[in-house]
Amino acid sequence: MKTPSRSVRWLAAPPALLMWLGACATPPKPTALVSYEDLKRDPNMEDTRRRFPDLVGASDQYGDRATKEWQSNNLEDSTKAALLAEIKLKTALARDAQEQAKARLQALTTEQAKADETLSMVDKDLAAITEQVRLLDSNKKLSEQLAHDQQRATAEREKLSAQLATEEKRAAAQLSLRTADTVDANKYDPADYGAATSMLAKADAEIKQGNWAAAQASLDVAKQRADHATEVSKPSYEQAEQAQQNRARDEALKRDATSLPGVTVRPEQKGELQRLIIAVQDLFTRNQTALAPGKDGALDPIAQLVNKYPSYPVQIVGHTDNRGKVGELIALSQARAQAVFSALVAKGVDAKRLMVSGQGPNEPVADNRSPAGRAKNSRVEIIFLYH
Amino acid sequence: MTLTYRRPMTSLRVAAAALALLLVTGAARSRAWADEEDDIQRQIDVQKSGVADLEHLDRQHAATSEIQRLRDWLGQAWDLRNKHEPDDAREVLERCVAQAELVRQVITAAQLKTQVADREAKLNSTKSETEKKKKALLDAQVRKRALEQPGGAQ
Numbered sequence: 001m002k003t004p005s006r007s008v009r010w011l012a013a014p015p016a017l018l019m020w021l022g023a024c025a026t027p028p029k030p031t032a033l034v035s036y037e038d039l040k041r042d043p044n045m046e047d048t049r050r051r052f053p054d055l056v057g058a059s060d061q062y063g064d065r066a067t068k069e070w071q072s073n074n075l076e077d078s079t080k081a082a083l084l085a086e087i088k089l090k091t092a093l094a095r096d097a098q099e100q101a102k103a104r105l106q107a108l109t110t111e112q113a114k115a116d117e118t119l120s121m122v123d124k125d126l127a128a129i130t131e132q133v134r135l136l137d138s139n140k141k142l143s144e145q146l147a148h149d150q151q152r153a154t155a156e157r158e159k160l161s162a163q164l165a166t167e168e169k170r171a172a173a174q175l176s177l178r179t180a181d182t183v184d185a186n187k188y189d190p191a192d193y194g195a196a197t198s199m200l201a202k203a204d205a206e207i208k209q210g211n212w213a214a215a216q217a218s219l220d221v222a223k224q225r226a227d228h229a230t231e232v233s234k235p236s237y238e239q240a241e242q243a244q245q246n247r248a249r250d251e252a253l254k255r256d257a258t259s260l261p262g263v264t265v266r267p268e269q270k271g272e273l274q275r276l277i278i279a280v281q282d283l284f285t286r287n288q289t290a291l292a293p294g295k296d297g298a299l300d301p302i303a304q305l306v307n308k309y310p311s312y313p314v315q316i317v318g319h320t321d322n323r324g325k326v327g328e329l330i331a332l333s334q335a336r337a338q339a340v341f342s343a344l345v346a347k348g349v350d351a352k353r354l355m356v357s358g359q360g361p362n363e364p365v366a367d368n369r370s371p372a373g374r375a376k377n378s379r380v381e382i383i384f385l386y387h
Numbered sequence: 388m389t390l391t392y393r394r395p396m397t398s399l400r401v402a403a404a405a406l407a408l409l410l411v412t413g414a415a416r417s418r419a420w421a422d423e424e425d426d427i428q429r430q431i432d433v434q435k436s437g438v439a440d441l442e443h444l445d446r447q448h449a450a451t452s453e454i455q456r457l458r459d460w461l462g463q464a465w466d467l468r469n470k471h472e473p474d475d476a477r478e479v480l481e482r483c484v485a486q487a488e489l490v491r492q493v494i495t496a497a498q499l500k501t502q503v504a505d506r507e508a509k510l511n512s513t514k515s516e517t518e519k520k521k522k523a524l525l526d527a528q529v530r531k532r533a534l535e536q537p538g539g540a541q
Contacts, residue, residue: 090489095496098499102499104503108507112506119520123520126527132531133530
């Protein structure tokens with residue numbers, strides 16, 4: 001028979017067993033140990049162990065001790081050992097990192113040297129080519145500037161040349177127009193003269209606009225028309241001018257002749273021919289052919305007048321009254337005319353200008369029945385001929 | 388029970404000698420403890436002044452947590468010393484020495500890493516500059532060829 005005390009002992013056995021098992025169970029790992037084990041799983045750990053075996057070995061020893069202490073439920077000692085293990089391992093990792101950094105620094109130094117060398121070469125090449133490009137660029141700009149300047153100079157020269165040519169043509173056209181003015185072309189060839197004037201005005205407008213080519217063409221036309229007007233007008237103008245000059249000279253001759261002392265002056269027209277007749281009386285005594293004494297001086301003013309107007313042909317015509325035979329009277333008149341001719345030649349008159357004739361009594365100017373009339377008819381006429 | 392008789396004077400002498408020995412031994416032991424505590428204190432002071440230097444060196448703040456840990460342990464060693472537990476204090480001090488060495492190595496590694504980073508940056512900069520200049524060189528060569536053509540391109 002089982003005693004109650006034995007039953008109680010059996011009932012109490014499981015909790016006691018559980019308590020014993022609980023006492024024997026491993027406690028939770030100290031934080032330091034967990035941290036150390038985490039650190040140990042670093043991917044670089046094997047390299048670090050190879051490079052720093054002493055430090056990692058020491059760490060391993062501390063780590064093993066920490067694990068044992070933990071398994072022996074000695075948590076405080078486990079923590080202390082784990083901390084040292086962690087410190088040693090961290091130190092090993094830090095030194096490993098230093099070695100790696102040093103190796104990297106060395107590699108970087110080499111790489112930097114190469115990079116510097118490359119950069120230096122590129123720099124040198126770049127500097128050289130930049131200088132070349134700068135020079136080429138500079139040359140190009142200079143060439144462009146030169147070409148531009150040359151182009152501008154050429155254009156300026158061409159412009160000046162055109163301007164000069166235009167000015168010359170304008171001067172020529174103006175000269176032609178002035179020349180046309182001198183021959184009264186506006187009067188004798190108004191069409192050409194008007195055209196020349198208007199073309200000159202047109203050219204002036206074109207010059208203001210800088211249209212040199214058109215201006216030159218206009219000036220050419222103006223000159224051409226002005227020259228033509230001059231050409232057309234010149235004969236008429238010269239004729240008119242000559243006529244005017246002749247008239248003026250004729251008038252002067254008349255005035256000068258009229259002012260001569262002891263002579264009778266009268267104009268006369270025979271067809272187109274004009275005659276200024278200067279009648280000189282009392283040069284001869286009756287039936288004589290030589291100049292009466294002291295009468296030679298009366299021919300001095302006449303000689304001067306003939307010489308003063310050298311372009312006029314001069315006739316010396318002797319006349320008599322009607323007392324005597326006509327033939328003798330004509331011969332007498334011719335002789336007397338010859339005597340006057342000789343006297344005038346002696347006074348410097350060109351003999352070639354003088355024509356001598358005798359009309360005898362054929363051209364009386366007064367009535368021969370009176371002595372006064374006969375005196376008038378007995379005369380020598382100095383006749384200036386003109387148109 | 389057997390009674391042993393001893394002369395009173397002899398017993399007193401023994402007792403006095405034992406007491407004297409005890410006092411001398413106690414005094415000597417107390418003196419040794421004081422010397423050890425002084426030594427521990429000196430070591431702690433040396434370590435503390437070293438911590439300031441380490442902080443100064445740690446410009447990159449790479450070892451801030453480790454330095455703090457060192458400080459804590461030095462404080463712990465000081466407490467243990469004050470509690471007259473020199474063995475424990477020495478144990479902690481030993482760890483502090485190892486920790487200080489760790490801090491130095493971490494700082495050195497950080498400095499080297501900074502140097503590496505600087506060098507790498509410089510190298511990258513040099514390479515980048517080289518690439519830029521190579522491109523400029525190519526462009527300049529193209530421009531030069533163009534300028535050398537008759538009439539020269541813009």
